[in-house]
Amino acid sequence: MAKGKMLRTxxxxxxxxxxxxxxxxxxxxxxxxxxxxxEIAYISPATGYAASAExxxxxxxxxxxxxxxxxxxIPGVTLDLNWVDTQTMMPQAVSAxxxxxxxxxxxxxxxxxxxxATFKAKAAKDEVPVMTASTTAGLVYPPGWLYSLAPxxxxxxxx
Numbered sequence: 001m002a003k004g005k006m007l008r009t010x011x012x013x014x015x016x017x018x019x020x021x022x023x024x025x026x027x028x029x030x031x032x033x034x035x036x037x038x039e040i041a042y043i044s045p046a047t048g049y050a051a052s053a054e055x056x057x058x059x060x061x062x063x064x065x066x067x068x069x070x071x072x073x074i075p076g077v078t079l080d081l082n083w084v085d086t087q088t089m090m091p092q093a094v095s096a097x098x099x100x101x102x103x104x105x106x107x108x109x110x111x112x113x114x115x116x117a118t119f120k121a122k123a124a125k126d127e128v129p130v131m132t133a134s135t136t137a138g139l140v141y142p143p144g145w146l147y148s149l150a151p152x153x154x155x156x157x158x159x
Contacts (some may be wrong), residue, residue: 029156039080040065045088057133058083061109090115094122101126107112121144130149 042061046056065081084096084104093115100108101122109117109131116132116139123130123145130146132139136150137152 001108015086021110028119032150035076035078037078037080038101041096041108042081043086043093043096043100043108043115044083044149045112046083046085048087048089057111086112086115088112089115090118094118095120101128107131116146120144 043057045051045059046054061081061083065079069078069085069146080153084092084099086092086096093110093112095110097110097115100131105128107120107129108123111117112119113132113134113135116134116136119130120139126145128145131149132146133149135148135150135152135156137154139146140148150156
Protein backbone atom coordinates (compact mmCIF):
# COMPACT_ATOMS: atom_id res chain seq x y z
CA MET A 1 0.00 0.00 0.00
CA ALA A 2 2.83 2.42 0.86
CA LYS A 3 4.58 1.64 -2.44
CA GLY A 4 1.47 2.66 -4.38
CA LYS A 5 1.20 5.93 -2.48
CA MET A 6 4.91 6.65 -3.07
CA LEU A 7 4.54 5.89 -6.79
CA ARG A 8 1.53 8.21 -7.04
CA THR A 9 3.49 10.95 -5.28
CA UNK A 10 6.46 10.55 -7.61
CA UNK A 11 4.23 10.55 -10.69
CA UNK A 12 2.36 13.61 -9.43
CA UNK A 13 5.63 15.46 -8.84
CA UNK A 14 6.97 14.48 -12.27
CA UNK A 15 3.78 15.57 -14.05
CA UNK A 16 3.57 18.83 -12.13
CA UNK A 17 7.24 19.48 -12.82
CA UNK A 18 6.64 18.97 -16.53
CA UNK A 19 3.76 21.44 -16.56
CA UNK A 20 5.48 24.04 -14.40
CA UNK A 21 8.85 23.77 -16.10
CA UNK A 22 7.40 24.14 -19.57
CA UNK A 23 5.34 27.13 -18.37
CA UNK A 24 8.30 28.80 -16.61
CA UNK A 25 10.90 28.16 -19.29
CA UNK A 26 11.97 31.13 -21.37
CA UNK A 27 11.17 31.36 -25.06
CA UNK A 28 13.46 29.31 -27.31
CA UNK A 29 16.60 31.13 -28.34
CA UNK A 30 17.86 31.45 -31.88
CA UNK A 31 20.83 29.41 -33.07
CA UNK A 32 23.17 32.41 -32.78
CA UNK A 33 22.34 32.90 -29.11
CA UNK A 34 23.18 29.35 -28.04
CA UNK A 35 21.63 27.33 -25.25
CA UNK A 36 19.90 28.94 -22.31
CA UNK A 37 20.17 27.28 -18.90
CA UNK A 38 17.24 27.48 -16.47
CA GLU A 39 18.07 26.56 -12.89
CA ILE A 40 15.36 24.79 -10.87
CA ALA A 41 15.83 24.26 -7.12
CA TYR A 42 14.96 21.26 -4.95
CA ILE A 43 15.24 21.59 -1.17
CA SER A 44 15.15 18.14 0.38
CA PRO A 45 16.18 16.07 3.39
CA ALA A 46 18.28 13.61 1.34
CA THR A 47 20.02 12.31 4.47
CA GLY A 48 18.77 11.88 8.02
CA TYR A 49 15.61 10.31 9.37
CA ALA A 50 13.34 11.33 6.47
CA ALA A 51 15.82 10.43 3.75
CA SER A 52 14.45 7.09 2.58
CA ALA A 53 11.34 8.62 1.01
CA GLU A 54 13.05 11.75 -0.30
CA UNK A 55 15.91 9.91 -2.01
CA UNK A 56 13.38 8.28 -4.33
CA UNK A 57 11.88 11.67 -5.20
CA UNK A 58 15.33 13.18 -5.80
CA UNK A 59 16.28 10.28 -8.09
CA UNK A 60 13.02 10.81 -10.02
CA UNK A 61 13.79 14.53 -10.44
CA UNK A 62 17.31 13.77 -11.66
CA UNK A 63 16.01 11.21 -14.17
CA UNK A 64 13.32 13.57 -15.41
CA UNK A 65 15.73 16.49 -15.89
CA UNK A 66 18.20 14.24 -17.72
CA UNK A 67 15.39 13.01 -20.00
CA UNK A 68 14.11 16.58 -20.55
CA UNK A 69 17.57 17.76 -21.60
CA UNK A 70 18.41 14.70 -23.75
CA UNK A 71 15.12 14.96 -25.65
CA UNK A 72 15.49 18.71 -26.19
CA UNK A 73 11.92 19.22 -24.97
CA ILE A 74 12.26 22.99 -25.29
CA PRO A 75 14.70 23.74 -28.12
CA GLY A 76 17.67 25.79 -26.95
CA VAL A 77 16.86 25.35 -23.24
CA THR A 78 18.67 23.16 -20.74
CA LEU A 79 17.30 22.60 -17.25
CA ASP A 80 19.75 22.54 -14.38
CA LEU A 81 18.49 20.82 -11.22
CA ASN A 82 20.28 22.10 -8.14
CA TRP A 83 19.39 20.54 -4.82
CA VAL A 84 20.36 21.00 -1.21
CA ASP A 85 20.33 18.31 1.48
CA THR A 86 18.82 19.87 4.59
CA GLN A 87 18.82 16.75 6.80
CA THR A 88 15.29 17.90 7.80
CA MET A 89 16.80 20.84 9.68
CA MET A 90 14.96 24.14 9.46
CA PRO A 91 18.03 26.46 9.41
CA GLN A 92 19.51 24.60 6.42
CA ALA A 93 16.18 24.74 4.57
CA VAL A 94 15.70 28.48 5.13
CA SER A 95 19.33 29.17 4.18
CA ALA A 96 18.99 27.11 0.98
CA UNK A 97 15.78 28.94 0.08
CA UNK A 98 17.50 32.32 0.55
CA UNK A 99 20.49 31.30 -1.60
CA UNK A 100 18.25 30.06 -4.42
CA UNK A 101 16.11 33.22 -4.39
CA UNK A 102 19.24 35.40 -4.34
CA UNK A 103 20.47 33.59 -7.48
CA UNK A 104 17.16 34.26 -9.22
CA UNK A 105 15.89 30.67 -9.40
CA UNK A 106 12.41 30.82 -11.00
CA UNK A 107 10.96 27.74 -9.24
CA UNK A 108 11.61 25.85 -6.01
CA UNK A 109 10.42 22.33 -5.18
CA UNK A 110 10.45 21.07 -1.61
CA UNK A 111 8.96 18.37 0.58
CA UNK A 112 10.52 19.76 3.76
CA UNK A 113 7.27 19.89 5.71
CA UNK A 114 8.68 21.65 8.79
CA UNK A 115 9.68 24.63 6.60
CA UNK A 116 6.58 24.99 4.42
CA ALA A 117 4.84 27.65 6.52
CA THR A 118 8.03 29.74 6.45
CA PHE A 119 8.43 29.16 2.70
CA LYS A 120 4.83 30.22 2.08
CA ALA A 121 5.41 33.60 3.71
CA LYS A 122 8.81 34.11 2.05
CA ALA A 123 7.55 33.01 -1.39
CA ALA A 124 4.75 35.59 -1.25
CA LYS A 125 7.25 38.33 -0.42
CA ASP A 126 9.82 37.14 -2.99
CA GLU A 127 7.22 36.20 -5.66
CA VAL A 128 8.88 32.84 -6.26
CA PRO A 129 6.62 29.81 -6.82
CA VAL A 130 7.23 26.95 -4.38
CA MET A 131 5.87 23.48 -5.23
CA THR A 132 5.28 20.77 -2.62
CA ALA A 133 3.64 17.37 -2.32
CA SER A 134 2.07 18.43 0.97
CA THR A 135 -1.70 18.61 0.88
CA THR A 136 -2.38 20.60 4.05
CA ALA A 137 -5.21 23.10 3.65
CA GLY A 138 -3.47 25.69 5.83
CA LEU A 139 -0.59 25.81 3.37
CA VAL A 140 -2.58 26.22 0.17
CA TYR A 141 -5.43 28.40 1.52
CA PRO A 142 -5.59 31.29 1.19
CA PRO A 143 -3.91 30.92 -2.21
CA GLY A 144 -0.45 32.38 -2.57
CA TRP A 145 2.91 31.37 -4.03
CA LEU A 146 2.97 27.88 -2.45
CA TYR A 147 1.40 25.23 -4.68
CA SER A 148 0.49 21.67 -3.79
CA LEU A 149 0.77 18.88 -6.32
CA ALA A 150 -2.51 17.35 -5.12
CA PRO A 151 -5.81 18.48 -3.63
CA UNK A 152 -6.08 18.76 0.15
CA UNK A 153 -7.18 15.67 2.07
CA UNK A 154 -10.63 17.23 2.59
CA UNK A 155 -10.96 17.90 -1.13
CA UNK A 156 -9.87 14.35 -1.92
CA UNK A 157 -12.49 13.02 0.51
CA UNK A 158 -15.18 15.24 -1.00
CA UNK A 159 -14.32 14.07 -4.51
